[in-house]
Amino acid sequence: MRPQLLVGGILVSLMGILFYLVPLPLTYFWGIPFVVAGGIMAIVSFFLPEGRGPIVPPLGYGFCVFCSAPVLLNSDRCPRCNGLQPRER
Ligand SMILES: [Zn+2]
Numbered sequence: 001m002r003p004q005l006l007v008g009g010i011l012v013s014l015m016g017i018l019f020y021l022v023p024l025p026l027t028y029f030w031g032i033p034f035v036v037a038g039g040i041m042a043i044v045s046f047f048l049p050e051g052r053g054p055i056v057p058p059l060g061y062g063f064c065v066f067c068s069a070p071v072l073l074n075s076d077r078c079p080r081c082n083g084l085q086p087r088e089r
Pocket of ligand 1 (some may be wrong): 064065066067068069078079080081082083
């Protein structure tokens with residue numbers, strides 16, 4: 001069960017219904033595919049495992065602002081890209 005995907009699928013379906021109702025040739029054409037795709041997203045969400053949430057750095061580390069490698073919080077430079085880390089942390 002992945003609630004984010006369920007909500008996303010419902011929103012896509014609602015957008016497809018809106019496209020179907022709006023009397024414009026291009027949006028009318030995309031109405032049914034959007035409803036079908038939103039339905040697939042909602043159904044698939046029940047079979048996927050729960051998302052693991054945001055990625056957090058290991059204890060005592062922060063992410064490099066340039067390359068996202070873990071950097072010790074008291075070090076000035078990143079060991080991977082040698083980028084100077086901002087001091088306000
Ligand atoms: Zn880096």
